[in-house]
Amino acid sequence: MPRRILIVLMGAIGDVIRALPLLGRIRRAWPDAYIGWAVEPKSEPLLRGHRWVDKLIIYDRRYAPWSFVPFLQQIHSERFDLVLDLQRHLKSGFISMISRAPERFSFAPANSKEFNYLFATRHIAVQPHMRLKLLQYQAFADALSLPAAPIEFGFELPPAEDSRARGLVAGAPRPMMGVILGSSWRSRIYFPESIADVVRGLAFPVEGSPGLFPVLLGGPDEQGLAAAVMKELAQVPALNLAGRTSLRDLIGIFAECAVAFGPDSGPMHLAAAVGCPVVSLWGSTSPERSAPWGFADLAISAEIPCHPCYLRECPIGRECMRRISPETVVNTVRRGLNTRASLDTEVLASVRYPT
Template sequence: MTNGNRGPVPRRILIVLMGAIGDVIRALPLLGRIRRAWPDAYIGWAVEPKSEPLLRNHRWVNKLIVYDRRHAPWSFVPFLQKIRSERFDLVLDLQRHLKSGFISMISGAPERLGFAPENSKEFNHLFAARHIAAQPRMRLKLLQYQAFADALSLPAAPVEFGFELPPAEDSRARGFVAGAPRPMMGVILGSSWRSRIYFPESIAEVIRGLAFPVEGSPGLFPVLLGGPDDRGLAVAVMDELAQVRALNLAGRTSLRDLIGIFAECAVAVGPDSGPMHLAAAVGCPVVSLWGSTSPERSAPWGFADLAISGQIPCHPCYLRECPIGRECMRRISPQTVVNTVRRALNAHSSRTAGAIGDVCHSGR
């Protein structure tokens, strides 16, 4: 079998995209497009532990090759040996760093496709046998990854993420919110960069502004979501809420649990983060808040119109720590967030079925 003008169809394919949760999520539509075009291909993915849960038992992935850099450098050689032993004939380097380029080369694959030199870092482009077309810097990352499929002359395909939890996992995930009033709002608290995080008093003001039904929009029951590092922020939000009841799940759920939880939410709101992209991937409307980064490049797929940026001259700065106290995030008015959430609910009214109206209670 041949691939148009590109020669034989590759039988064993490796995707190299190791770290960021949001990046891995946005690469899944590329994987789906490959699987549609080449249903019999064996597809491996080189990944780090923090993103591995997203790909575990994924129906489009045959093999996960996990590199745990906490045990570096001793873990790197066995990892490379595993890559080499798989005898891949095509590698797609989506990471564009020195390490991913080295992994691509050491795989022994004759076909190694990477980003163009102007889009690469740390001389990554030197390890690729062929490059995709140069990408505009501010193009959505999901579309940049799709350019790999274009370079392989694959047919166009719908944007799909392919998330499916096994019944037992799905039941566990939805069990976290089984007793919560509907409709629910997922409140994403944290981000890997401190410069992206919204303030607890602002989050609480958004929650209070949406707790009561207004002009046909139902009241929303807030579910606070985050990892162990977000517990302090969750407590600060709960302390600000006064008489509004909320479900605090910060630090209690896994990344895979969020797949089922977001499927139960009418809407989600939060900063640029992996969970933001995960919510969008399962079809939950996301109102995203932007400080140091830009929605032009990273808005959640399908919901770019719900992005809100803090407009100051230095936005976007792409600094992990803000030297001026996250002024861009402070410029995002809670009322603007409230209004945008209501607009999202009106546009996706089917997700608010079973609205219970006022979700204010005397306790927390």
């Protein structure tokens, strides 16, 4: 059994969330292992104080290259004996090598980039059924011959933080709907008038479905979009929390929501991770690889030949997102109200790898 394990997954919030079930599986099998995680500041709040993580080793690229040397020195000093490189890139491979761990796992050449595989002692091949990234990360546990386990994310806020998060929505009428505004790619973002149409379509009870009180969620970069949505809503009541919440606040807020909707984004994955049904909207990216765990049946994709293009900026004005009709989103949200995660308690069948 490895005694000291390093997870290397530095950046994207959604990727870090989807890797947490791998960590839970390791903890179940090896409860006494020391687990470190190399991560960048934007995803650090998700892992801070997490019950499965013993040590966070943070690399702040804003201060590169000066911050890289002390970061690598810390990696080396921890004397890890197993590294699981989930990142696929040259940088993460170099981090893995610097650790000098005798066992270093990474994705196989066909599934990695920038010659990442050259730094590993063992390669994990993505099998045909592993389209979702979460399952690709689980393959590392399979390669370690760990017992199959339920998919869990392990989010628990300390009481003071949980109270603060829930306090932000304490006065909001129930049931409440999280409106996820932003994404790291502009090509994924839904239009303010479309968001407002969805909110209006769900604000009042219809055919047995309750009216939903909208809570607008986003960071400082989404404040302009939130203001545009609020202007479109006019007399429809809504709570605008854009720019007022931290990533950790969202854990408590989504736990209070009956449902949420929004584009492919880290908060979308976070909503699913805390068990909030989430309707996901897909334009430039594809749910086949990145649908939120347990709620893939609530994904809505654009019907356009260029989908998915994986472009951060759309050359044709986000036509893919424009073709996602508010009516379709409204109907899917209503269906989501009666949906529980279809896979969150399912035990994974292990795919064994030759040793």
